[in-house]
Amino acid sequence: MAEPTVPVLEVQDLSIAYGPVRAVDRVSFAVGRGETVGMVGESGSGKSTAVLGALRLLPAPGRIVGGTARLEGHDLLALDAPALRERWGARVALVPQGALSSLNPLLRVGDHFAETFAAHGVRPSEGGRERAASLLAKVGLDPRHLDSWPHALSGGMRQRVAIALGLALDPPLLVLDEPTTALDVVVEREILLQLVQLQREAGFAMVFVTHDLALLLELATRVAVLYAGRLVEEAPAAVLAAGGARHPYTRGLLAALPPAPGEARLPVSIPGVAANVADPPPGCRYHPRCPLAEPRCSVEAPATRGTTHRVACHLVEGA
């Protein structure tokens, strides 16, 4: 069990390349016990790549070209395949984006749990089925669905199964990659409420990857904002929700959100098109769209400054 002071996951200066393209460039973030860190960005920002890469779950041709990722103090980037397999599922679990494609269509729901338990040396005699049934109940599913086939479940039910599978071995870290993007709002909300409840009971850390900043303002402890492969800002969600965003891109994203009922504000789009990581603009990658850009922004990449509130911008300070 990790000490509260040691982060469950600590990623430093992680860089990931697809061939010559650097999709993630020196990204750092950390998540502690009971915390939820939200990774947000638009398509192509590298948010999923950074998180999957840190856990060594990124398929080829994605390749880690720099940085460190420590899970409970162990350097994941130095582990060999057997040591990784021991940790995957037991110390960190992934809930992937498409729950239909993450479940094997030829296996009943219960068989998925049996496979997970068997891979980690839990023998069937040790009550795997009872444990699987109680996991389904925890995510709000009737335990009789242990005998259901994945195709017979709705999208929301499949995503609940994926979350229950993720929690099967009680990992200290749960990573969720756009887990509710494909779901209806009511189902999404039901699942998020359940997830927050489970986290409160079990105390696991979460990394939540999404394009939905409004959702993170409610769900996350801290929010990391990525743009074109780089971290532009990382701050407590409460600070961002209270209007404390400092980076012009984060401010732009917040201004683009539709107003809540009763909020007298018209959303404003960010002009231009998201930078392409295959051919990024020089200097600060956001400068072509930035309303505050100065000459040096197009020449010099800004350093990330601050500790509790980190910002990578020439024009604003971190904290």
Added chain:
Amino acid sequence: MTAPLLSLRGIGVRFPQGGWPRHRFLRAAHAVDLDVGRGEIVALVGESGSGKSTLGRVVARLQEAHAGQLLLDGVDVLRSEPGGASLAYRRRVQLVFQDPFASLNPVHPVGHGVARSLLLHGHATAATVRERVQAGFAAVGLGKELVDRHPYALSGGQRQRVAIARALAVEPELIVADEPTSMLDVSVRTDVLRLFRRLADAESRAVLLVTHDLASARLVSDRAVVLYAGRVMESGPAARVLAEPRHPYARLLAAASRRHDGLAAPLPGRPGTPPVVDPPPGCPFAARCPEAIPACTAADAPVVAVAPDHLVHCHRAEPA
């Protein structure tokens, strides 16, 4: 008040599901009434299985209705054009699809589709078509240099604008937009929604906006219709229906979409899926409704006017 451009009256759509000895049906829409006036944006909101996309397809005549009337300027086109939409109808009613990555032909420059539509409907000749396409691009905020690009070279927001330019090329009176922003990044969604607002305000076009996104619907629409299991639950001014809904289902939907108030409060309604195959009698939401009474499962809900222009389909609703 003039008659609305589009009226649906008692529209029903069902899909056979097989079964023996008795045939089963999936009831995608039932007894739906809906009006869209010129210069008006009406949002059709609901979750998967609510029938909102099916109704959009009925209006675009891509889907047959087995019951009801589809009136365009007072003419029931299901009777006057029973074999499918005429070219004239398709000129007046145009559809914008959800996925701009799938709706544009990848082998042609994006201007090609717009040009084809202009030529097919006689809005341009071979000599004038290029100029017309460029003007159409400018009208949706796209640079004219983009007409020769292929879809892969455009962003999602740009592609959706191309799809809107293609729909607008024939100067339709009604645009049916099926989830036009759900595939787009949040930073560009607002621009596409604003474009619809401008088309309604400046050019008096009618827009039927099919969406699951209440926040977007609240932002641009004049009126909203909330659907559940193919039935209208509530309809009226968007500001009231979406921000202060009266029907228990509309309230559940609004509570689930609410942002910035933490994930503390439980949802006002039980989990469940809309009963669309062999639906039981009564209100389809009754099984999930926290306020259900025996009458709810016995008979269809009455239509209660809680204000002259605000209708709630609920046994518990009190008339104004």
